[in-house]
Amino acid sequence: MPMVEVAGKEFEVDEEGYLVNLADWDENIAGYLAQEEKVELTENHWEVVNFLREYYGEYQIAPAIRVLTKAIAKKLGADKGNNKYLYELFPYGPAKQACKIAGLPKPTGCI
Amino acid sequence: MSALTVFYIGLYYVAAIILIGGLAYRVYEYASTPAPLNIPTTPAPITKLGVRFRMFREIAFFESLFKSNKWIWVFGYLFHVGLALVLLRHIRYFQEPVWFWVELIQPFGMYASLAMIAGLAGLWARRFLVDRVRYISTPSDHLILVLLIAIGLSGMTMTFVAHTDIIALKTFALGLVTFDWHPLPSDGPLLVHLFLVALLMIIFPISKLLHVPGVFFSPTRNQVDNPRERRHLAPWAAALDKDNG
Amino acid sequence: MAAAQFEVPKLSDTAYTTVPKIQEGSMAHVKTFPAVKASQEFLGYPFELADDWKERVIERMGQSLKKYRSLRVFMDACVHCGACTDKCHYFLGTADPKNMPVARQDLMRKIYRRYFTLPGKIAPWLVGAEDLTKDTLNDWFTYYHQCSECRRCSVYCPYGIDTAEITMAGREILNYAGMGQKYSSEILNKVQKIGNNLGLPGPALEDTLLGLEEDIEADTGVAVKMPLNVKGAEILLITPSADFFSEPHVESLIGYAKVFHAAGASWTLSSHASEAGNFGLFNGNYETMRTVAMRIRDAALELGVKRIIVGECGHAWRVAYAFWNTLTGIGYGGNDPFSIELQSKLDSRYKQPMHICEYTWDLIQQGVLKFDKSLNDHRTVTFHDSCNVARGSRMGDEPGGQFTIPRNIIRAVVNNYQDMAAETIGEGTFCCGGGGGVLTDDLIEARVKGALPRMNAYNAVAQENGVNFLALICAICKAQFTKVVPYYGFDMSQVGGVHQLVSTAIKLEQD
Numbered sequence: 001m002p003m004v005e006v007a008g009k010e011f012e013v014d015e016e017g018y019l020v021n022l023a024d025w026d027e028n029i030a031g032y033l034a035q036e037e038k039v040e041l042t043e044n045h046w047e048v049v050n051f052l053r054e055y056y057g058e059y060q061i062a063p064a065i066r067v068l069t070k071a072i073a074k075k076l077g078a079d080k081g082n083n084k085y086l087y088e089l090f091p092y093g094p095a096k097q098a099c100k101i102a103g104l105p106k107p108t109g110c111i
Numbered sequence: 112m113s114a115l116t117v118f119y120i121g122l123y124y125v126a127a128i129i130l131i132g133g134l135a136y137r138v139y140e141y142a143s144t145p146a147p148l149n150i151p152t153t154p155a156p157i158t159k160l161g162v163r164f165r166m167f168r169e170i171a172f173f174e175s176l177f178k179s180n181k182w183i184w185v186f187g188y189l190f191h192v193g194l195a196l197v198l199l200r201h202i203r204y205f206q207e208p209v210w211f212w213v214e215l216i217q218p219f220g221m222y223a224s225l226a227m228i229a230g231l232a233g234l235w236a237r238r239f240l241v242d243r244v245r246y247i248s249t250p251s252d253h254l255i256l257v258l259l260i261a262i263g264l265s266g267m268t269m270t271f272v273a274h275t276d277i278i279a280l281k282t283f284a285l286g287l288v289t290f291d292w293h294p295l296p297s298d299g300p301l302l303v304h305l306f307l308v309a310l311l312m313i314i315f316p317i318s319k320l321l322h323v324p325g326v327f328f329s330p331t332r333n334q335v336d337n338p339r340e341r342r343h344l345a346p347w348a349a350a351l352d353k354d355n356g
Numbered sequence: 357m358a359a360a361q362f363e364v365p366k367l368s369d370t371a372y373t374t375v376p377k378i379q380e381g382s383m384a385h386v387k388t389f390p391a392v393k394a395s396q397e398f399l400g401y402p403f404e405l406a407d408d409w410k411e412r413v414i415e416r417m418g419q420s421l422k423k424y425r426s427l428r429v430f431m432d433a434c435v436h437c438g439a440c441t442d443k444c445h446y447f448l449g450t451a452d453p454k455n456m457p458v459a460r461q462d463l464m465r466k467i468y469r470r471y472f473t474l475p476g477k478i479a480p481w482l483v484g485a486e487d488l489t490k491d492t493l494n495d496w497f498t499y500y501h502q503c504s505e506c507r508r509c510s511v512y513c514p515y516g517i518d519t520a521e522i523t524m525a526g527r528e529i530l531n532y533a534g535m536g537q538k539y540s541s542e543i544l545n546k547v548q549k550i551g552n553n554l555g556l557p558g559p560a561l562e563d564t565l566l567g568l569e570e571d572i573e574a575d576t577g578v579a580v581k582m583p584l585n586v587k588g589a590e591i592l593l594i595t596p597s598a599d600f601f602s603e604p605h606v607e608s609l610i611g612y613a614k615v616f617h618a619a620g621a622s623w624t625l626s627s628h629a630s631e632a633g634n635f636g637l638f639n640g641n642y643e644t645m646r647t648v649a650m651r652i653r654d655a656a657l658e659l660g661v662k663r664i665i666v667g668e669c670g671h672a673w674r675v676a677y678a679f680w681n682t683l684t685g686i687g688y689g690g691n692d693p694f695s696i697e698l699q700s701k702l703d704s705r706y707k708q709p710m711h712i713c714e715y716t717w718d719l720i721q722q723g724v725l726k727f728d729k730s731l732n733d734h735r736t737v738t739f740h741d742s743c744n745v746a747r748g749s750r751m752g753d754e755p756g757g758q759f760t761i762p763r764n765i766i767r768a769v770v771n772n773y774q775d776m777a778a779e780t781i782g783e784g785t786f787c788c789g790g791g792g793g794v795l796t797d798d799l800i801e802a803r804v805k806g807a808l809p810r811m812n813a814y815n816a817v818a819q820e821n822g823v824n825f826l827a828l829i830c831a832i833c834k835a836q837f838t839k840v841v842p843y844y845g846f847d848m849s850q851v852g853g854v855h856q857l858v859s860t861a862i863k864l865e866q867d
Binding site: 140321339340 | 516687694
Binding site: 015016059060061063064065066067070083093095096107108109110111 | 389538539542543546552553554555556557559560563564567568571596597598600601602603605606633669795796797798831832834835839
């Protein structure tokens with residue numbers, strides 16, 4: 001698996017660029033991963049990323065899309081608590097792209 | 112008896128043994144290999160009778176092929192129906208007196224040989240003209256068509272061009288089945304025809320001609336769609352239940 | 357990652373897809389990721405080729421030929437007639453000749469002929485037989501992962517040769533030799549270790565369901581429940597884990613819950629068996645498929661349910677309908693202790709297992725469910741027959757019930773319905789392009805191109821009849837189309853479940 005160095009810290013990513021060790025993650029790495037995804041991180045992106053990490057810390061899985069939209073609605077307002085807004089933030093899909101930036105493993109299944 | 116006659120007698124016994132023994136072995140192999148899961152291509156019949164009807168339509172009308180590709184169906188059907196009639200027509204060489212219906216189909220059998228050749232020519236042309244079929248064709252695919260066409264043409268030569276000594280031929284053929292051997296007329300077309308037919312019999316159990324028994328054993332066609340009502344269980348799969356039952 | 361690195365096929369002017377001229381090697385570069393060591397070891401496979409890889413391939417092939425009549429007969433019966441050559445959606449979308457069903461089969465057949473038949477041993481050049489090399493295995497790995505095991509070819513083969521059976525055997529041999537697919541391998545690990553393909557642990561599932569209950573109540577004012585692990589419930593619902601996790605899947609889950617609520621049914625989900633999908637089917641390993649299916653038997657016995665109903669999932673319904681009885685005894689007609697233990701506890705008035713569409717349609721016929729169809733008036737709907745449901749299973753009592761029952765439900769809940777072109781639905785339906793273990797980002801090119809025949813048919817009804825909703829009963833179809841329709845210029849919100857439509861129109865009485 002490839003190794004990447006960001007701000008003097010070396011870490012491992014898989015074939016698709018997902019962080020291999022959750023614990024390696026920091027904000028610099030998130031910035032690097034976002035850049036790879038061509039996503040410019042705004043405050044609203046960070047809200048999503050931080051929520052994903054919190055949720056993962058509690059449940060060992062990324063939140064279901066409904067759980068995520070509800071949480072975002074609470075934080076950013078009801079008009080942003082929907083799938084469409086999340087796709088605006090993360091065009092390749094909130095589940096996969098946001099998880100990647102948050103350093104979480106890629107959710108796979110029939111999704 | 113000439114060496115030629117002896118050779119052909121020997122050839123036909125060997126060919127018959129290989130054909131019958133080989134096919135019997137294949138059928139045994141197919142029948143004794145378990146089908147562990149219920150995998151009919153649905154919608155499928157939900158009764159055994161329904162499955163027989165499905166199989167009949169498949170054998171008699173090439174139903175799936177008809178759905179698939181009209182050109183292959185036309186050529187394939189012409190060839191197979193032609194061949195069937197021609198084969199039935201040949202029954203007269205092996206019996207005395209000849210059954211009424213075998214007499215009846217004699218003239219049709221003659222035209223059937225034309226249909227057979229036309230079908231084979233069409234199928235062969237596809238192997239050159241259609242890029243997809245050209246890609247999948249192996250030398251043996253071509254050679255089997257060549258063999259069948261050569262059998263048809265050599266036979267037709269005797270019907271339409273240069274008749275062979277039918278009486279002597281029939282005596283020879285009857286002799287083969289009654290083990291009372293007689294000389295074989297030594298006409299060129301006949302010798303070629305008989306040799307190629309024997310060759311076809313010999314390669315039958317080791318070639319793609321196995322589609323003939325194969326179709327009857329195809330699980331996607333011969334299984335009843337009843338898995339919720341009946342528990343299908345192969346012997347090797349049943350053993351797993353015992354381990355964790 | 358977001359931008360396509362390949363050319364998206366152009367939609368045609370009609371519902372039909374033109375058969376392309378072959379382009380050799382056009383998809384040779386599309387390879388799925390190899391499985392990682394830990395997950396292969398859990399499944400009992402090596403994760404890379406060892407020195408004896410050749411012997412292992414031949415050994416496993418010989419065993420499979422003895423265990424599966426399908427493989428045994430299909431290896432011999434093909435006459436290379438070419439009837440299947442234009443039937444595979446991956447061939448139609450990619451023009452790679454190795455994606456023609458017969459050529460995909462021949463990848464294995466040439467090895468079969470070389471090592472297991474007389475002509476192939478003495479004259480390989482004559483019959484297209486070839487020596488087994490690493491190139492062979494690379495070809496297998498590439499092209500057995502560009503097959504969605506959809507069985508469309510088997511409809512059109514005069515001998516019923518089903519390429520899915522050969523793909524499954526091929527993947528099993530590859531796994532056994534040390535070449536697994538990352539996607540399927542990971543999922544088969546998660547379903548066995550955690551209980552579902554996603555890896556959604558019990559507490560997360562519980563939290564998600566509670567959230568959904570809140571949503572429904574906020575939406576409708578009715579306290580529709582999503583019970584989990586309720587002992588003594590009458591019905592156990594087995595549904596794909598994507599229904600808990602993703603859009604639009606979750607809308608159908610809400611639909612099932614509303615139907616159960618309206619029927620006053622006692623039902624439950626199980627965290628132990630929180631997955632209908634069974635990727636053991638895709639891998640072609642009977643034992644794995646059986647182990648995965650066994651969770652449902654265990655959950656049914658543990659919870660003491662009387663009925664088992666399966667949610668919207670295509671291959672899961674094939675496994676449930678056609679294989680569960682064999683694998684786990686869920687069904688009828690067993691006369692051995694293993695199956696009797698379970699079958700004696702099931703309510704014999706009902707089909708076991710039952711599809712959620714059979715359940716809903718029964719209730720509609722009994723007049724139990726009430727709908728306001730006008731609530732779906734913003735939609736003009738068409739229905740995509742999922743391959744595994746269409747060609748590997750049934751619903752109801754008559755052959756073809758799998759086509760009529762979902763359509764009957766749709767017509768009962770929407771005013772505007774239009775079928776796609778006849779040759780592209782029913783038994784001739786085109787796969788979504790993501791089935792059979794192909795639904796992974798590393799195969800996105802095959803997925804997009806493989807969707808072309810379906811997209812052409814959909815585009816035709818969208819243009820001519822104003823269709824704007826593609827109704828599905830398969831989690832893979834939902835995920836695949838959500839990802840792929842934008843490549844063809846459609847919005848992903850046009851994709852959804854049959855029970856999403858039910859959910860929109862159903863009238864719930866206030867408690």
